[in-house]
Amino acid sequence: MSAAEARRRPILRMIAGRLGIGVFTLFVISVLIFLAVSLLPGDIAQQVLGQSATPETVAAFRRELGLDQPLAWRYLDWVGGVLSGDFGRSLANGRPVADLLAARLGNTMFLAAYAAVIAVPLAVGLGLLAALWRGSWFDRIANVATLSAISFPEFFIAYILMFWLSVRMGWFPSIADPGASPRLAEMLGRAFLPAITLVLVVTAHMMRMTRAAVVNVLGAPYVTMARLKGVSRWRVVTRHALPNALAPIVNVVALNVAWLITGVVIVEVVFVYPGLGQLMVDSVTNRDIPVVQACALIFAAVYILLNLLADVLAIATNPRLLHPR
């Protein structure tokens, strides 16, 4: 992108800038993860081999893990591997970390996508209706209902749903393992309970932001103008107000989707769902450092990527930047 082009299309420059910041943030986070893990008390080789190991075996194992090398060297070695797709080997079972992650990451993404596909349209739709009928009974009920859902701890919601829909009614399995079945319908059925639990947790936040952003724009003179042109109220909200309120909504949606990928450990544990969160918790207990590092890095990357996407979308909804003078 030449300088002249950048001046003509400020949006390209802004996106390039955001991408640069994103990459830099990821670098900083990788350093932090590496340092944090290195500073964990205790010797990893000792822990893995157990108290009975002889000092010679421990030393040999340390050499094998590269722990005798300086910190900076170990960091470069790790990052270099990650950049070429090699996350190292698990200390617990010796399998490549990448293989371990692949299956789990797929499950996590599936569950997150499942929940997001329900929650995002639901939340935005409810938010728009609440803005349209603000102050009405619908507005209040939607507010109270979503707020109650977010106020309960997620494991509580999970157990309630499990009790009614699984134990009492027997409609859905309480242990949600989608991996076994190749058929989509069956996968959806098995992951239904965790997905709905997550939907209940994330809807309130997105709905309230949608409502607030739209209501904020509804006071603008161009909204009055649209009404004076004879535009119906629903069309005013969806066609005139929403496009101008997208930026904050997109940001909240991105944060919530990121949470759906990275923050669902508790729900995974309750439903024994084989996702990334559970893998990370297990690896921390086992001191399986390469896996912990890889998980943390993936979580950070997801956060950065989704927020970057939200930033770019928010910029792209601003006609002043998209269509400069």
Add this chain to the structure above:
Amino acid sequence: MLLNIEKLKIEARGEEGWTPILHGVDLQVAKGEVVGLIGESGAGKSTLGLAALGFAQGGLRFAGGRVIFDGTDLLQLPERQRRAFRGRRVAYVAQSAAASFNPAWRLLDQFCEGPAIHHTAGRAESEAFARQLYAAMHLPDPENFGLRFPHQVSGGQLQRAMVAMAMACKPDLIVFDEPTTALDVTTQIGVLAAIRQAVETTGTAAIYITHDLAVVAQMADRIKVMRHGREVEDAPTRRMIEAPAQDYTRSLWAVREFRRPPRALPQASAPTISIRGVTAGYSALDVLSEVSFDIPRGATVAVVGESGSGKSTTARAITGLLPPRAGHVALNGTPLPPRLAQRTLEQKRAVQMIYQMADTALNPRQTIRQILSRPLQFYLGLTGRARETRLNELMEQIELEPARFLDRLPGELSGGQKQRIGIARALAADPEFIICDEVTSALDQLVAEGILRLLSKVQDETGVSYMFITHDIATVRAIADEVVVMKGGRVMDKGLRSEVLDPPRHAYTRELLASVPQMDPDWLTRRIAEGAA
């Protein structure tokens, strides 16, 4: 009769229930007739205009009377059926086109929305009609004009695009709500001509709302004067101009006659502010090119020009908010550091500013006492009894009773009172020089005149110098000792008021003066015939 509003009452929700703001007003508009509505702000003009669309703004409600449009009482219809009239039979043109166009839509899409929802024309047909209207309104490149977004178009063009949009469904009545108030005179004349032409060629009826008498005299067949939600007077335009029947109407006419008495300026070795070869701008663009002029001690120098001429940028360069790329600004002969941060407290104190929008320039959560105490303490170190004494003096000086106003919040004051507080805040620093940036353009004429008188009086008492930024020639004539005419970031002409204006010395000054609407109802017709618009 196309529109017949009878005994219309509208109420506003207040702290103590509903209070009336229209007290039974009548308004008749015949087919093809243009009725002017004038009065100061708060007179209920816009509320009455919107009522013609069966619309009441948020916090208002219809409390009685009838709005009969072409035989149908709009107030008896449910909202859904009123919508069928809006945009289709009665259209609306708002004051600020910049705020009233949806920033996310192309102009053409906004034009075509009305015909689409009212099913009056197909997309291709209304696009063709839009291009035709854009061409008739002398908009640039009418074929592709509609593909632009609102922010890509200048204010005057946007206002014409809004007039075009109002005509999209070929309505029987258009309500123009102060359509040129936000424009400067050279732009205004083009928009007025476009509106006049649109109304004449289509034969649509119109309600033209404004507080500018000279403008309404050009546009209306008949004028209704309103005050405090009541009709004051209603007469055909010529009779209203030549022989107003009511005192209030006559007082509106008289405002334009305020002239400051001539006086001798104090002698001083150096001018208070001297601007020398200032070039300044944002990013790569120069907004000012080699601007030089002086502000003599105790004098009022008016800086005039259309928007974008660099008036406000000059003010930013003087205050140090925008450091010049070349040239300098001197205070009493001593050059000021270019950046505000480098200036001493004493230098900051000497240069104060009064803003156009008193609404946004005063912190809404601070009382008047807090607002005025801050500069007293910051610049002069006044506390306790001394500060209290000075506060009272300041309030006396701006002619507001200290006991009544000091503990109020800005929101409890009228527009003119807020502007007076803005003046007091500038005076509190005991400055040598005050920049007045369009301080009267957001105010009604009567209130604006009061502010001009006050500023003159303060200057006589304190000897402070003013730089008066304005685009209103009447204000310049009323108050200025010297005039600087700017255009495109350059000084076109400068000198004593009489030299610059009477008769206009520079060609651009002539154009500026010729664009100022006159009370003579034939003025616009003549200007159009002369090819000015």
